[in-house]
Amino acid sequence: xxxxxxxxxxxxxxxxxxxxxxxxxxxxxxxxxxxxxxxxxxxxxxxxxxxxxxxxxxxxxxxxxxxxxxxxxxxxxxxxxxxxxxxxxxxxxxxxxxxxxxxxxxxxxxxxxxxxxxxxxxxxxxxxxxxxxxxxxxxxxxxxxxxxxxxxxxxxxxxxxxxxxxxxxxxxxxxxxxxxxxxxxxxxxxxxxxxxxxxxxxxxxxxxxxxxxxxxxxxxxxxxxxxxxxxxxxxxxxxxxxxxxxxxxxxxxxxxxxxxxxxxxxxxxxxxxxxxxxxxxxxxxxxxxxxxxxxxxxxxxxxxxxxxxxxxxxxxxxxxxxxxxxxxxxxxxxxxxxxxxxxxxxxxxxxxxxxxxxxxxxxxxxxxxxxxxxxxxxxxxxxxxxxxxxxxxxxx
Numbered sequence: 331x332x333x334x335x336x337x338x339x340x341x342x343x344x345x346x347x348x349x350x351x352x353x354x355x356x357x358x359x360x361x362x363x364x365x366x367x368x369x370x371x372x373x374x375x376x377x378x379x380x381x382x383x384x385x386x387x388x389x390x391x392x393x394x395x396x397x398x399x400x401x402x403x404x405x406x407x408x409x410x411x412x413x414x415x416x417x418x419x420x421x422x423x424x425x426x427x428x429x430x431x432x433x434x435x436x437x438x439x440x441x442x443x444x445x446x447x448x449x450x451x452x453x454x455x456x457x458x459x460x461x462x463x464x465x466x467x468x469x470x471x472x473x474x475x476x477x478x479x480x481x482x483x484x485x486x487x488x489x490x491x492x493x494x495x496x497x498x499x500x501x502x503x504x505x506x507x508x509x510x511x512x513x514x515x516x517x518x519x520x521x522x523x524x525x526x527x528x529x530x531x532x533x534x535x536x537x538x539x540x541x542x543x544x545x546x547x548x549x550x551x552x553x554x555x556x557x558x559x560x561x562x563x564x565x566x567x568x569x570x571x572x573x574x575x576x577x578x579x580x581x582x583x584x585x586x587x588x589x590x591x592x593x594x595x596x597x598x599x600x601x602x603x604x605x606x607x608x609x610x611x612x613x614x615x616x617x618x619x620x621x622x623x624x625x626x627x628x629x630x631x632x633x634x635x636x637x638x639x640x641x642x643x644x645x646x647x648x649x650x651x652x653x654x655x656x657x658x659x660x661x662x663x664x665x666x667x668x669x670x671x672x673x674x675x676x677x678x679x680x681x682x683x684x685x686x687x688x689x690x691x692x693x694x695x696x697x698x699x700x701x702x703x704x705x706x707x708x709x710x711x712x713x714x715x716x717x718x719x720x721x722x723x724x725x726x
Contacts, residue, residue, distance in 0.1 A: 348384035351375045352391040359415060360398045363408035366454050366466050370447055372414035373470035374477030380421040381481040388421040409462045413470040440479045447472035516572050523565050530557045570597050574632075575625040585624040587660045587667060587721075588616040594631035595658075598639070606653040607642050609635075613660035615667045620721070626701040627669070627721060631658065633686065633694045634671045634717035637707075641673050641683035641716070654681055662723075671717035683716040 358372035379388055395415065399405045406412075450469035454462060537550045574597055588611065595609050620627060638656050657672040673681040686694075686707055698705040704720040 348379060348382055348387040351379045351382070351384065352387040352394075355379070355391045355414065355418060356394045356398065359395050359411060359418075360402070360405065362410040362414065363405040366410045366462065366469070367451060369410035369414050369466060370451055370469050370473040373417050374473040376414055376418040376421055377474035377476075377478035378481040379418075380424065381478050385422055388418050392418055392422070409466045413467050417470060417474050440476060443472045443476040443479070447476060512571065516568050520565070520568055520572075523561055523568070526557070527561050527565075530554055530561065533557075567600075575629045585619065585621045586616070587618050587620050587627070587669070590620055590624050590627040591616070591631055591658050591660070591669075593628045594635060598632055598635045606651050607639055608653075608655050610655060610657045611660075612657060613669075615660035615662040615669075618660070618662060618667055618723075619725075620667070622724060623701045623703065623721060626697055626703060627719070630694055630698055630703065630705050630719050631669065631671075633690060633705075634719070637686040638671055638673050638683045638716055641681045642675075652676070665723055667721040667723060669719040669721065670715045671719075673716050681716075 355372050355375045358368040358375065362369035362372060376388070379391075392415065399411070447469050450465045450472065453460075454465035454469065457465075534551070534554050537547060537554065540547070540550075542550075570593065574593075591611055635656065642652050642654050644652060652675060654673065654675040657674070659670050659672065661668045661670075671683075673683055675681055691707060695705050697703075698719075702722040704718070706718040706720075708715050708718060
């Protein structure tokens with residue numbers, strides 16, 4: 331274990347990110363009353379610690395600042411001291427999931443943040459006779475936004491922001507690789523099914539000409555029928571997986587919102603969490619044609635359904651399932667097809683869906699953006715809508 335930790339320390343150094351940021355914050359905040367520029371850098375360090383989920387180190391940093399300024403009471407009379415301290419307090423109080431709002435922040439916000447921080451800091455130094463609060467607080471806010479954004483982008487560049495989740499990248503990578511190798515396996519499975527189907531047809535012909543009793547012939551015909559039924563079911567499942575997320579219809583005029591939702595329901599029906607959960611389709615947009623982004627909508631709905639099914643498993647040691655309903659509602663608006671996912675228990679009360687893992691959420695959002703689709707995960711308690719998918723209409 332010691333060797334493993336030492337190796338990880340040498341390879342990427344991630345174990346020192348949080349303590350290093352906490353130390354920088356303490357040193358800069360203690361001296362911020364002497365130079366406002368130090369407060370701006372301390373604010374950026376505090377927001378970076380928020381992105382790295384360093385709540386424990388944030389508490390340690392605030393405690394260290396309190397001990398350090400105990401001998402310097404004049405430091406606490408400066409706005410440059412309190413601005414980064416309050417930001418670090420927000421790091422402790424804000425829920426971890428609020429960080430993912432940064433994923434949706436437009437990119438032009440980052441250059442505006444650095445320009446704003448520089449402008450406010452410049453004004454504070456040029457006009458020292460003016461109240462410092464007018465400049466230091468917005469400068470620290472801009473620096474905090476910039477620090478969070480840079481940390482988030484650097485983490486994404488190394489894919490490490492995804493690995494900081496509970497399961498890390500191992501589960502996501504396994505699923506992605508499993509999907510790639512499964513496509514070849516499905517092709518290999520199709521041939522044995524064809525052979526079984528043809529052999530079963532020959533057995534039916536043979537059964538008609540065998541010199542056997544009526545009862546024996548009836549039993550053989552029933553077994554042949556069962557083999558045929560199960561073979562067709564297996565072939566249908568193979569077809570669902572082989573064409574998952576693709577516009578498989580040669581006649582694109584047949585592809586609609588309803589077919590995308592039906593495909594998504596079909597491919598998730600075998601999920602272990604699906605048992606006891608019914609699915610309903612509602613809305614006036616089900617028959618709206620969707621020839622161009624049919625596969626993308628299918629993938630987004632599948633991601634929403636897999637997360638929604640998890641909301642019907644109680645968080646006890648036995649993983650008890652409860653019954654309920656997942657409602658897929660598709661409505662036409664002026665410029666979009668609005669698809670919402672509602673979850674309710676057997677009494678009609680809203681259910682909070684399970685957290686979708688961050689790697690999948692990020693990937694699904696990128697697929698949506700490339701196809702002009704907005705995918706949003708709603709986390710508010712008491713909110714019946716769990717997922718919202720906005721598909722731009724092609725007919726307006």
